[in-house]
Amino acid sequence: MRKVTVAIIGAGTAGLTAYRAARKHTDSILLIDPGPLGTTCARVGCMPSKLLIAAADTAWHMRHADMFGVSAADIQVDGHKVMQRVRRMRDRFVGKVLEGMESIPEQDMLHKPVRFISDHLLETADGQLIEAEKIVIATGSRPAVPEFLQKAGKRLLLNDDLFELDTLPESVAVFGPGVIGLELGQALLRLGVRVRMFGVGGAVGPIGDDEIRQAAVQCFSAEFPLDPDAQVKEIRETDRAVEVTFIHTDEKPLTEHFDYLLAATGRRPNVDRLGLDQTHLQLDDRGVPVFDPQTLQCSVEHIFIAGDANNHLPLLHEAADEGGIAGRNAALLPDVQPGDRTVPLAVVFSDPQIATIGMRPANIHEQFSGRFAEAVYDFAYQARAKVLGRDRGLMKVWAETGSGTLLGAEILGPDAEHLAHLLAWAMQQQLSVSDLLAMPYYHPVLEEGLRSLLRDLQTRL
Structure with a gap:
């Protein structure tokens, strides 16, 4: 039987970050993952999808060049070449992740699937036992198919x-x-x-x-x-x-x-094959361990869960944040501390793009009932968007009355990824509508649309 202080199940974004955070406090650590390694984002998620989108956007802009008086006749899409580039570049991204793992000592890795035998005991398929004082579940997720x-x-x-x-x-x-x-x-x-x-x-x-x-x-x-x-x-x-x-x-x-x-x-969390029924963990109706989203600690105090495995905020940057919190808290148990969490931010790379920032509208209505104002802006009236021929979509921002503090925002519009980051950074700094209106705005840029929206919101506040 192998005994370790911290066992981390899963070597994706959350697991790798948890490993690095825990390794700062203990050398007795084991990172467990049967493979394939390389993180969901790099292998089958955000990176290959963006490669496909980049090819698609190029074809779309060529087909619509005539709106600018530019001719791009006889446009052809070579499906073989498109998919070859997607796989070639994807493999490079995966390779970079694997290169980053080369610094992990081999004795800290176990390339086998494991299941819980009890709260502290894990077992591989071939009968190898691992006794861990603390455990981080970071097993990621997989597609859910009805x-x-x-x-x-x-x-x-x-x-x-x-x-x-x-x-x-x-x-x-x-x-x-x-x-x-x-x-x-x-x-x-x-x-x-x-x-x-x-x-x-x-x-x-x-x-x-x-x-x-x-x-x-x-x-x-x-x-x-x-x-x-x-x-x-x-x-x-x-x-x-x-x-x-x-x-x-x-x-x-x-x-x-x-x-x-x-x-x-x-996607569904990869927790159904871990033998959680052999533990004293309290599970929700999806079979996922109940946990504190601030500390990532489960109902059994020495077990933590991070990343897509908990299905709380299944995004790469959230998985990294959660891995760091879970790894640190596992290593230093019983000194469990709430982690620093960033403002929620999600982007869909469609056209127009979609972005959500901060609190969700339903939560704003519930928690700030009678104490918030909202304003909406139509990109059809935005000069820069019209110049680009991309004047579709709406943007809405919510703020607290009195303080003018930003609460949340949703965007459907051109380059929403950039506007979303500006708003997320502003919310992270707890800036008010007045603070943002005091910032510089160049002309002509998409951010002028945000200024128009904030001016409207200011009058409603």
Whole structure:
């Protein structure tokens, strides 16, 4: 039996950060992961998807160059070359992650899956036992596929599978207009793939505000068929396609054939194979350990959970923050401290982009009822956006009355990733609307739209 002070299960972003944080306080540490190594972001997530989006945006700008009086005739998309570059660059990103792991001593690594035997005891498949004083669960997540989508059989694609295609397909049915579905679905469409997107319940990306959600549906529906609350009657695999039968706009069933069905229906935490039933951990209705989001400590005090495994904020920068907090607290138990958390920030790299910053609208309405003001801005009136031919979308900001402190924001618009960072940094510094209006604004830039919105918000405060 091997005995260690800290065992970390999972070597993704959260696990690696937890390892480095714990290693500052103890040499008795074990990082456990059966592989493949390289983090979800680098292998199948944010990086390969952005490579596909970059190719798609290039094709789109070429096709729409005529609005500027520029001719780009005979545009061709070579699907083989597109996917070759995606994989080549993805492998480089994965390689960089693996290079960063080379500094980890081999004795600190165990390349095997493990399960809990008890609160302190882990076991590998071949019977090796590890007794750990403290444990960090950082096992990440995997795609969640509803049972009815599995009827697509061999025509079913996950985002993990998409990047392994030798070339671009001719048609894809995308299920799930969330972050993954919007990014990949729109990118495929702009590369010449016929796309139809289906959703459930009306949600679009991470948007919480109804007005911005409706604007998003209008924007994306103008480019490809999108039904965020679809009535799908049947999915069936055939010899050469997957059939999807759904209720069309005329209330009649319509059947369309696609090369593939892309399931972009979210991800599930990788905790169901850890033998958590052998522990005294309190689990929620999803089977995920109940934990303190500030300290990452579970109901069993020596066990912590970080990153996508807890499904709290499944984003790379959040996983890194949580890994650092969990690793430090595990190593220094019982000295458990709340970690410094940054303002929530999420970006969808669609076109127009979507960004959410700070508190969600529902939480603002609940926690600041009668004590907040909001203002909305339409990018159709933004000069720089009109110059760029990208004047679609809305931006909304909420602030506390009296203090003028920013509470939250949602953006559907051009280059929202940059405006979102400005707002997140402002919220992190607890700046008020007045503080932001005192900042410099160049002309002509997209940030002038933010200034117009803040001026309107100031009058409402």
